[in-house]
Amino acid sequence: MATTPGMTPSSQTTTLAPADMPMPFTLPQIAPVNDLRLESKLQHKIDHKTKPRGSLGRMEDLALQLGLIQQSDVISFEAPQMIVFAADHGIATEGVSAFPAEVTRQMVLNMLGGGAAVNVLARQHGFALQVVDAGVASELDDHPQLVKRKIASGTQNCLHMPAMSRYQLDAALQSGVGVVEQLPGNVVAFGEMGIANTSSAAMLLSRLAGIALKDATGRGTGLDDGQLRHKRKVLTQALSRHASAVLPLDALAALGGFEIAMMTGAMLQAASQRRVILVDGFIAGSAALVAQQLAPQSQHYMVFCHRSAERGHRALLDHLSARPLLDLDMRLGEGSGALLAWPLVQSAARLMNEMASFASAGISNRSEILSGATAATTTQAPSSPQP
Numbered sequence: 001m002a003t004t005p006g007m008t009p010s011s012q013t014t015t016l017a018p019a020d021m022p023m024p025f026t027l028p029q030i031a032p033v034n035d036l037r038l039e040s041k042l043q044h045k046i047d048h049k050t051k052p053r054g055s056l057g058r059m060e061d062l063a064l065q066l067g068l069i070q071q072s073d074v075i076s077f078e079a080p081q082m083i084v085f086a087a088d089h090g091i092a093t094e095g096v097s098a099f100p101a102e103v104t105r106q107m108v109l110n111m112l113g114g115g116a117a118v119n120v121l122a123r124q125h126g127f128a129l130q131v132v133d134a135g136v137a138s139e140l141d142d143h144p145q146l147v148k149r150k151i152a153s154g155t156q157n158c159l160h161m162p163a164m165s166r167y168q169l170d171a172a173l174q175s176g177v178g179v180v181e182q183l184p185g186n187v188v189a190f191g192e193m194g195i196a197n198t199s200s201a202a203m204l205l206s207r208l209a210g211i212a213l214k215d216a217t218g219r220g221t222g223l224d225d226g227q228l229r230h231k232r233k234v235l236t237q238a239l240s241r242h243a244s245a246v247l248p249l250d251a252l253a254a255l256g257g258f259e260i261a262m263m264t265g266a267m268l269q270a271a272s273q274r275r276v277i278l279v280d281g282f283i284a285g286s287a288a289l290v291a292q293q294l295a296p297q298s299q300h301y302m303v304f305c306h307r308s309a310e311r312g313h314r315a316l317l318d319h320l321s322a323r324p325l326l327d328l329d330m331r332l333g334e335g336s337g338a339l340l341a342w343p344l345v346q347s348a349a350r351l352m353n354e355m356a357s358f359a360s361a362g363i364s365n366r367s368e369i370l371s372g373a374t375a376a377t378t379t380q381a382p383s384s385p386q387p
Contacts, residue, residue, distance in 0.1 A: 025173040025249075025265070028272035033068040033300040042067040042352075049355045050363055058323065062303070062348040069276055069301055070186070075349035077276070079185030080342070082127040082335055083266065084111060084118060085176075085192050085259035087135035088154030090163065091238065092196035096231040098221040101154070104195045105138050111193070112143045117332055118191055121339035127189060132179055134172060135258030149175040151258045159238045162245075162254045163200070169253040169261055176265025180273070188270050189278035189305075189342070190287070191335020192259045195221070198310060201286035203235055203255040205312050208248060208289055209319040213239065218282075218311030218331075248293040256290075263287035264294075271298040276345070278338040281308035281331065285316045292320060303345060306330060306337035 046060050047053050054060065066075045086108050092101045110116045111131050114123075122129040132147040133140055137154040140146060151172050155163035164172070180188060198220040205216040217232050238255065245254035252261055264287045270277050271291075279288050279302050292299045299320065306326035307313055317324060325341040358364065 023170070023174075025170040027295055028177060028268050030268065030271045030295050030297050030301075031274070032297040033065075033071075035068065035071070038071060038073075039064070039068060042073055045073050045357070046352065048357045048359070049351070050358055050361050051355075056351065058325075059344070059348050059351060062325070062345065063352040065300075065303070066276065066345070066349055067352060069274060071274070073352065075352050077185075077187050077346070077349065079183075080125070080127045080187040080189070081183045081185050082118065082122045082129045082189045082191065082339065083132060083179065083183075083263075084129070084335055085132045085134045085190070085194075085263045085266070087133075087151075087194045087197075087257050087259035087262075088137040089194055089196040089200060089257050090155045090157035091159055091199050091234070092154075093157060094159055094234045095227070096199045096220070096234055097196045098223050098227065099195050101137060101195045104193060105136055105140070107193050108133070108136060108140060108146075111334075112140075112145055116334060117336045118334040118339065121336060125339055125342045127339065127342075128185075130179075130183075131193075132259075132262065134175070134262040147179060149179065149262065151175070151262075155257055158200075158203075158255050159234060159241065162242065163256055164253050164258065164261070166249075166253055168258070169249060169256075172258050172261035173265035173268075176262035176267075177269040179262070180266045180269040180275075186274070187276045187278065187345075188266075189280070189335050189338040190263050190267065190284045191280050191338060192263065192283045192333055194257055194259050194283075197257050197259065197283050198312075199231065199235055200255055200257045200260055201283050202312050203239055204251055204260070204286045204289065205316050205319075206235075206239060207246065207251045207255065208293060209316065211312065211315045211319065215315050216312035218309075218313075220310070248290050252290055256286075259283075260287050260290070264290045267291040267302070268295060268298055271295070271301040275301065277302045278335075278341065278345070279304050280335045280338040281306060281333055282310040282313040282316065283333055284335070284338070285313060285320075289316060289320065303341070305341035308337070 202216040242254035304322040
């Protein structure tokens, strides 16, 4: 919902008044990172470090990606940001989660109190943390780390109707843009909190990537076998109800959550500002999937930080041909995986910036050794047998 600065939409508002209706969402302009001359320069610099070519494996790929994002062979990070988008889901009333919807609010309060995993990791790694109320079902008191962007008190139950109106979707996307626009720095990590949001992520993956629902749907917060069967049945019915919602924004409005929609807008804006985007797990990945389908070049700015234990995340990463940095059997969310991967991102940058080259270290590299050997072979006559 559009609001004047400093005002928060009413928690009871589920439809937008005509005066508050936002303009249709416009995609931010995102520049592709393709620059063959720069890529050649970066690759040459990486290949001529004091190591066998390719011996740092995927760290070399990561360093190349960071250089292309920043358009420089000297990589620097400034004021890294951690944003957690929180919202409730109407479909939670169908028993698709092991936890009640009230846990969304309780976990947000835990984050604002500094006690969640994301708080610990943000403090450890020097990330400024903000929690965005995209659509928590209850009102939250003001807090320095709370950004109030509530679209409504949770989505509608998508088993019976679209999760959100198109106006609400546009408002959520635009709010995500606005959140990132106001942040300093050139690195942003994305996390989320929302009971039943693995259901939305699974349905978006199934609809937008053509993944069978059984392969997209996992245990979420810890469902047993019977509960998992029930979840799949409910999600199958919801997908059937919204069979015509096949385009990215249509699917997001019909099946998504306010935190996923807002994160999608935020990722697109981050890419437009050439920020390094740290993508967490399955839910953040579903926002990345929508962003990528809306603007394929946005994926160039995304670092996929870990592979979640949630069933659908492997399929999502495979669909995007994304190789995550970590695989630790985690399924917490919040942005925890993104922050755990941060030291690897820092290391890739430092290797690019600080590691010596063969020339600067005065070490013969392999090509010089081979060329020297070849020259010796061609200039020295073979020994003749002595009589």
